[in-house]
Amino acid sequence: xxxxxAMLEPSLLPPLLxxxxxxxxxxxxxxxxxxxxxxxxxxxxxxxxxHIYEFYFDxxxxxxxxxxxxxxxxxxxxxxxxxxxxxxxxxxxxxxxxYSGGVRKRNKDAEFLxxxxxxxxxxxxxxxxxxxxxxNIVGSFFSKRSVNELSPVIEDKxxxxxxxxxxxxxxxxxxxxxxxFSALASDVITQYSFGRSWDFLEDVNFRREIRHAIAETANAxxxxxxxxxxxxxxxxxxxxxxVKIQPGKQSVVDFMKSIYDFTAQSMQVAENPGHxxxxxxxxxxxxxxxxxxxxxxxxxxxxxHDESGVILQAGTEAIGRSLTVAAFHIAHNPSIRDKVREExxxxxxxxxxxxxxxxxxxxxxxxxxxxxxxxxxxxxTLRLPRxxxxxxxxxxxxxxxxxxxxxMSTYLVHHDESIFPDSFSFKPExxxxxxxxxxxxxxxxxxxxxxxxxxxxxxxxxxxxYLTISSFVRQFDMELYKTxxxxxxxxxxxxxxxxRNGEVEVLVKVSNVLKD
Numbered sequence: 345x346x347x348x349x350a351m352l353e354p355s356l357l358p359p360l361l362x363x364x365x366x367x368x369x370x371x372x373x374x375x376x377x378x379x380x381x382x383x384x385x386x387x388x389x390x391x392x393x394x395h396i397y398e399f400y401f402d403x404x405x406x407x408x409x410x411x412x413x414x415x416x417x418x419x420x421x422x423x424x425x426x427x428x429x430x431x432x433x434x435x436x437x438x439x440x441x442x443y444s445g446g447v448r449k450r451n452k453d454a455e456f457l458x459x460x461x462x463x464x465x466x467x468x469x470x471x472x473x474x475x476x477x478x479x480n481i482v483g484s485f486f487s488k489r490s491v492n493e494l495s496p497v498i499e500d501k502x503x504x505x506x507x508x509x510x511x512x513x514x515x516x517x518x519x520x521x522x523x524x525f526s527a528l529a530s531d532v533i534t535q536y537s538f539g540r541s542w543d544f545l546e547d548v549n550f551r552r553e554i555r556h557a558i559a560e561t562a563n564a565x566x567x568x569x570x571x572x573x574x575x576x577x578x579x580x581x582x583x584x585x586x587v588k589i590q591p592g593k594q595s596v597v598d599f600m601k602s603i604y605d606f607t608a609q610s611m612q613v614a615e616n617p618g619h620x621x622x623x624x625x626x627x628x629x630x631x632x633x634x635x636x637x638x639x640x641x642x643x644x645x646x647x648x649h650d651e652s653g654v655i656l657q658a659g660t661e662a663i664g665r666s667l668t669v670a671a672f673h674i675a676h677n678p679s680i681r682d683k684v685r686e687e688x689x690x691x692x693x694x695x696x697x698x699x700x701x702x703x704x705x706x707x708x709x710x711x712x713x714x715x716x717x718x719x720x721x722x723x724x725t726l727r728l729p730r731x732x733x734x735x736x737x738x739x740x741x742x743x744x745x746x747x748x749x750x751x752m753s754t755y756l757v758h759h760d761e762s763i764f765p766d767s768f769s770f771k772p773e774x775x776x777x778x779x780x781x782x783x784x785x786x787x788x789x790x791x792x793x794x795x796x797x798x799x800x801x802x803x804x805x806x807x808x809x810y811l812t813i814s815s816f817v818r819q820f821d822m823e824l825y826k827t828x829x830x831x832x833x834x835x836x837x838x839x840x841x842x843x844r845n846g847e848v849e850v851l852v853k854v855s856n857v858l859k860d
Contacts, residue, residue, distance in 0.1 A: 712772030
């Protein structure tokens with residue numbers, strides 16, 4: 345009895361609790377180092393026993409783990425264990441094993457998806473089959489045929505942007521190209537998604553609501569991964585409180601409210617076919633997402649909101665950043681501009697001539713510019729782990745058990761010097777090689793990832809890039825204004841690659857309008 349009483353003394357409980365935790369942590373560390381299925385994979389011991397290593401570089405230092413992974417590969421080789429559960433491989437020839445397509449199933453890693461707060465979107469859908477079902481709902485909208493049918497809408501938006509460039513030339517004003525191109529992308533993707541445009545190109549400053557939303561997501565992405573309760577709590581905060589907490593972002597709140605209201609109204613229409621439709625949604629992504637024939641769990645408000653938000657953000661950022669990177673290098677290197685312009689004269693004899701996407705795709709140097717822009721804009725820099733749920737994969741002599749999260753960073757692949765020599769330089773010529781090397785390069789361009797979960801916007805991005813670059817190169821000369829290559833250099837990874845200024849930022853003056 346005396347012993348039992350002593351054990352229950354409150355003064356003894358903290359030491360016992362601390363001792364128990366220490367025993368657990370020591371035992372877990374021993375297991376992870378010496379008995380775990382990944383124990384033979386090279387890498388730092390601290391990374392093998394704890395997420396503290398990753399936490400330090402991405403949260404404490406700030407978005408640096410991607411670069412540390414690159415350094416670790418130089419030290420340990422092409423395969424490393426980067427945390428207790430995950431293996432990173434830097435061997436582009438193995439990319440299609442990790443990001444496989446066809447009948448080979450690849451799930452997303454449920455733990456890693458805590459970085460996102462959009463559970464209703466395919467981007468955060470774990471299961472391979474469930475993802476395929478959700479992808480198929482809207483997949484037809486992103487086929488090459490559907491994108492070609494959208495071409496008149498895209499051309500109309502591009503014409504508005506060209507008019508803005510012409511006005512800037514007359515006024516001698518500075519244009520922030522990243523905002524201008526993002527506005528173009530936003531107008532295209534909102535029209536495509538909802539059947540109406542929010543007229544970003546009409547705004548004097550090109551509106552930035554979607555870009556602000558992207559920045560907020562990026563800033564929180566690493567915190568969300570390690571503290572997922574934080575993201576779930578934020579989702580529960582009423583929108584009215586967001587205005588009070590962040591009064592400087594009223595425009596973002598207003599824009600998101602317009603999306604919320606449109607979503608709610610349109611879902612009401614979809615659920616009540618007899619209701620008079622004030623907005624035509626025929627042929628839009630939103631119409632498909634709110635189709636009453638879909639199972640109820642696939643058309644909840646949260647599901648529609650998450651999916652719409654991802655499409656808007658991904659469409660805006662991917663297209664806008666790629667155009668910005670291309671335009672910077674075209675302005676930075678007049679020889680690139682002159683070569684593109686000379687090639688374009690074969691299908692656009694005058695500055696205002698029109699060419700189809702199919703015609704432009706046949707121009708090798710223009711295509712090289714676009715491939716380089718995509719390569720150096722990266723898409724998502726954050727690694728995207730995949731798990732083979734029922735398949736053991738083998739890399740060299742290492743067997744990777746089913747369910748093991750495997751990843752390969754796009755940024756590191758695109759700077760593999762064995763594939764892209766002088767990889768930090770913008771060289772359209774590298775894509776003009778004939779023979780086996782040409783196909784080899786396209787195989788290792790992974791801005792959209794690959795396999796069954798490849799980004800749906802692949803065809804749309806290429807189409808907008810071809811039409812937009814051909815239009816502004818054929819009509820305008822641009823001079824960089826207080827912008828250098830350092831303003832495009834990626835220095836941290838927050839899902840998107842960020843520069844010393846945060847977002848990629850390119851300022852120009854439209855110096856000349858071509859007449860011939």
